[in-house]
Amino acid sequence: MTHRFAFQILTAISPLLITIFLVNNSQGAEKRHRAAYYKNGEIHVNILGTPEVKPITKGHWDFKPSWSKTGDKLVFFRRLVNTKEVSNWKTAICIINADGTEFHELTDGTHTDFNQTWTRDGRNTPIWNRRTPGSQRYRVFASKIGAKPGQETALTPKEFNTWAFSCLKDGRILVRANPPKQGPGYYLMSPNLDGIPKYERIQCELDKGGILARISLSVDEKRVCFEYQNGFKKSVHGRTLYFADFNVSKPAMTNFKPFANEEGKKIWFAYPRWTRDQSEIVYHAGRKLFLYTPDKGTTKQISTDNQSDYRYPHGEATPK
Numbered sequence: 001m002t003h004r005f006a007f008q009i010l011t012a013i014s015p016l017l018i019t020i021f022l023v024n025n026s027q028g029a030e031k032r033h034r035a036a037y038y039k040n041g042e043i044h045v046n047i048l049g050t051p052e053v054k055p056i057t058k059g060h061w062d063f064k065p066s067w068s069k070t071g072d073k074l075v076f077f078r079r080l081v082n083t084k085e086v087s088n089w090k091t092a093i094c095i096i097n098a099d100g101t102e103f104h105e106l107t108d109g110t111h112t113d114f115n116q117t118w119t120r121d122g123r124n125t126p127i128w129n130r131r132t133p134g135s136q137r138y139r140v141f142a143s144k145i146g147a148k149p150g151q152e153t154a155l156t157p158k159e160f161n162t163w164a165f166s167c168l169k170d171g172r173i174l175v176r177a178n179p180p181k182q183g184p185g186y187y188l189m190s191p192n193l194d195g196i197p198k199y200e201r202i203q204c205e206l207d208k209g210g211i212l213a214r215i216s217l218s219v220d221e222k223r224v225c226f227e228y229q230n231g232f233k234k235s236v237h238g239r240t241l242y243f244a245d246f247n248v249s250k251p252a253m254t255n256f257k258p259f260a261n262e263e264g265k266k267i268w269f270a271y272p273r274w275t276r277d278q279s280e281i282v283y284h285a286g287r288k289l290f291l292y293t294p295d296k297g298t299t300k301q302i303s304t305d306n307q308s309d310y311r312y313p314h315g316e317a318t319p320k
Contacts, residue, residue, distance in 0.1 A: 035282060036067055037284075037312055038312045039052060039311075041061045041062060042057050042058055043074065043096075048282065052305070057103075062077070063076060063079060063312060064077060064314075067118075067314055067315065067318055068124055068319060069122075069124065069318075070124055070317070072097055073097055075093065076094055076116065078094050079091050080092055090109055091107075091113045093113050106151075107149050113128050114129050117166065120168060126144075138162065140175070140189075141153065163177070164189075165214065165216070166215060171190065173189045174189075182201065185201050185207065203252035205256075206228060206256055210229050212226050213226060214226055214227050214271055216272060216274060218274045218278045224253060225243040225244075225274060226244075227239040227242075227272065236268060236270065238267070239269055240261050241258065241259055241269055242256050243256075259292050260272075260285065260292060276315050279293065279294075280293050287311075288301055
């Protein structure tokens with residue numbers, strides 16, 4: 001009698017249990033991406049879409065964290081001298097563990113150092129762009145974890161401009177450059193410490209009508225995402241965000257698809273970056289963070305504090 005009663009109860013409630021399981025499972029199916037980003041001048045490491053707890057840097061103006069491929073370290077720049085013209089800022093390139101420990105500076109804060117990231121060749125080498133004094137040209141520099149200011153090495157010559165965006169596993173660097181006899185364009189650069197680097201031009205139809213900025217490679221190096229500005233007069237507001245296919249061997253960018261601000265609203269849409277699993281792209285717009293899913297064509301806001309200024313998101317263990 002007792003067993004029969006228990007069986008009747010289990011039979012009655014089992015549909016409810018199945019329903020609860022399916023609902024919970026579908027809710028859990030939503031991806032939970034970990035990322036680093038700027039919030040009100042401080043660096044946070046957090047699950048996107050959840051409220052922040054506390055920053056890993058505090059009391060400074062810290063920008064553009066890039067997460068090492070090994071997943072344990074961030075490189076960012078700290079603004080030490082502020083000016084109206086961004087290219088006149090003085091900054092220090094800094095490294096910190098993702099848990100907020102072992103902070104140290106790689107540069108002394110007397111230069112204009114920007115757009116730091118990491119190599120993907122297994123060496124975990126931090127690289128960045130430094131403005132050449134007295135000009136608007138930039139050079140690519142590199143250093144090592146634990147190094148001191150003054151120990152950095154120039155990877156490109158000062159006679160022409162090279163701006164690094166992202167690194168490849170084979171050691172090449174995706175850059176915008178103006179090498180002699182090749183002209184301005186987008187290239188895969190092979191560093192050469194004993195001479196002039198090798199520049200391989202990237203085929204890209206889109207660059208004929210405007211500027212590609214803040215280019216980021218996916219983990220498998222088969223796609224890129226970036227900001228695009230129609231025309232060549234620089235303006236950060238009103239850019240459209242794109243993703244495209246990338247062919248490492250040609251090299252070439254093809255199959256361009258706009259996914260944010262296609263209408264060109266005069267809002268700052270910027271800094272698209274791939275998530276670790278490559279399934280989504282995180283970016284900032286209007287002081288908020290958003291997540292775009294290419295397979296579904298959907299976008300959702302994932303910053304939680306509308307009174308704060310969110311910028312420069314970057315996926316876990318995914319150097320830009």
